[in-house]
Amino acid sequence: NAGVTQTPKFRVLKTGQSMTLLCAQDMNHEYMYWYRQDPGMGLRLIHYSVGEGTTAKGEVPDGYNVSRLKKQNFLLGLESAAPSQTSVYFCASSYGGDTDTQYFGPGTRLTVL
């Protein structure tokens, strides 16, 4: 089992460019999450999904969109990147929601110039 995978691992964007981060899990988990991690701050939830075809906003959703067309995939989109979106992005999945252990992907380090 690969667990949770993320692509790409690194990316540099110019302000205004768009991109999509892909997260895939092979554990048949219902719940999937996108977080960002910034120095000196805790993980902040961007969006999450409680099952195929569903998405919901987290703590910091502005500037991001998500889609969960297939159970195993959760996509995070940035339509018009801004320097404030420079961060490390982690995807996670769990079987039973927040009360259950979350399994994290290796992260994507994004720099917006």
Place this chain on the structure above:
Amino acid sequence: GQNIDQPTEMTATEGAIVQINCTYQTSGFNGLFWYQQHAGEAPTFLSYNVLDGLEEKGRFSSFLSRSKGYSYLLLKEIQMKDSASYLCAALDSNDQLIWGAGTKLIIKP
């Protein structure tokens, strides 16, 4: 507001015992997680406490006091490979996870 407090950084010597504290203020409480995160890597699950008391798992133990809004992670006989950040996260009554900023543990030989 909801808040998690943990020390930013701790330093210890190899072989020592280290206690990393975490205090939380949440709207209701449904449990507390500890995760380990090595530099440049993903967080990995260490423990989950929902009842008061100490839970031991090998060299790592986690303690919870619900009445005090307090938890700690105890690392025994620390090794260089334990150099990492330790993240505390509390579940509120809506089962939303509130994450602390993490405690960076620096281990000296």
